[in-house]
Amino acid sequence: MDNDEHLRDERLCVFLIDDDASVRDSLSLLLGIRGYATRVFDSADAFLHAAGEGGDAWAGCVLTDIRMPGLSGLDLQRVAGERGMPLPFVVMSAHGDAAAARQAFRQAAIDFLEKPFDDADLFAAIEQAFARERERLAAVRREHTVSGRLASLTERECEVCDLMVQGLSNHEIAARLGISHRTAQVHRGRVMQKMDAGSLAALIAACREG
Numbered sequence: 690m691d692n693d694e695h696l697r698d699e700r701l702c703v704f705l706i707d708d709d710a711s712v713r714d715s716l717s718l719l720l721g722i723r724g725y726a727t728r729v730f731d732s733a734d735a736f737l738h739a740a741g742e743g744g745d746a747w748a749g750c751v752l753t754d755i756r757m758p759g760l761s762g763l764d765l766q767r768v769a770g771e772r773g774m775p776l777p778f779v780v781m782s783a784h785g786d787a788a789a790a791r792q793a794f795r796q797a798a799i800d801f802l803e804k805p806f807d808d809a810d811l812f813a814a815i816e817q818a819f820a821r822e823r824e825r826l827a828a829v830r831r832e833h834t835v836s837g838r839l840a841s842l843t844e845r846e847c848e849v850c851d852l853m854v855q856g857l858s859n860h861e862i863a864a865r866l867g868i869s870h871r872t873a874q875v876h877r878g879r880v881m882q883k884m885d886a887g888s889l890a891a892l893i894a895a896c897r898e899g
Contacts, residue, residue, distance in 0.1 A: 700826070701819050702726040702749035704776065706736050706765070708757040712804075716752070723812065733760035733768075740774065747776060748826060750799065750818035752811075755782040755789055763789060766796040775825055777818040781806070835898045838884050846883070849876040853889065854896050 703725050707713050710731070717727050726749075730736040733753070737760075740747065751769070753762040760768065766778050780793040783804040790801040799821070800814035842850060845866075852862045863873040886892035 700748045701822060702728055702747065703815060704728050704730065704736060704747070704749060704751045706730045706733060706751065706753040706757070706762070707781070708732060708754065712754070719808065719811075720815075725815065732757055733762065733765035736765065737768065740769075747774075748822055749776065750815060750822065751776050751778045752815070753778065753780060755780060755786075755793075756784065763792055763796070766793065766798065770796060775822075777821050779811075779814045779818055831898060835895050838895070841883050842880065846876055846880050849873065850880045850884070850892070850896065853877060853880065854893050 703720055705713060705716055705720070705727055706729075707716070708731055713729050713731065717729050720727050728739075730739065736751070736753075751765070753765055755762040762778075762780050762782075766780070769776065769778070778793070778796070778798045779800050779802065780789075780798050781802045781804055782789060793801050799818045800810070802810060802814065839847075839850075848866060849862055852865060857865065859870055859873045859877060862868075862877070863870045866873070868876075880886075881892065884892055884895055886895055
C-alpha cells in the first residue's frame with residue numbers, strides 16, 4: 690500500500706487517549722509528522738464525552754493506554770462496544786500483562802502494543818485499523834446509496850420492482866397489477882434507471898443490499 694494513502698483519507702483520524710501528557714505530546718507529534726490527523730484526550734471519560742456529541746460521525750481508530758484514572762483502556766473498549774461505536778482499537782500498555790492482552794483481543798483490538806514500542810509496529814497497527822475502517826465506510830456508502838435509490842421509487846415503481854425481483858415478466862407484472870403491457874414496460878425502465886441497474890441481476894443484488 691502507498692505509504693501516503695492515509696493522507697487521502699480525510700475523514701480518518703487517530704483518537705489518542707493517554708493520561709500522561711508527555712506520552713500524548715510525543716505520540717501526537719510522531720503521528721503528525723507521519724501525516725495522520727489526530728485528536729488527543731487525557732482520559733477515557735473525556736473521549737466518551739466528546740464522542741457523545743457527534744462521535745457517530747467519527748472514523749479512524751482509537752489508540753489508548755490501558756492504565757488510566759477512571760475508566761481503563763479496556764473499560765473504554767467495552768463501553769464503546771456497548772454503545773455501538775464502530776471505531777477499531779489499538780491498545781497500549783507499559784506493563785506486559787498477558788491477561789490484559791487477551792481481554793483486549795477478545796474485545797476485537799487490532800493490536801496490543803507494549804511500551805516502549807517500535808514506531809513501525811505502531812504505524813502498522815494504525816494502517817490495519819484504517820484498512821478495516823475503509824471497508825466499513827465503503828459498506829456504509831453502498832448502503833446509503835442503495836437506500837436513497839429505493840426511496841426515489843414511486844409506490845407503483847416499488848410494486849413493479851418487487852415483482853421484477855421475483856422474476857416476473859412484463860406481461861405477468863401487467864396482469865398482476867392490472868395495467869397495460871406498455872405501462873409495465875415504462876415502469877420497468879424507470880426502475881432500472883433509478884436503481885442504476887444494468888441488468889436484472891444487478892437490480893436483485895442492489896435490492897438485497899438495501
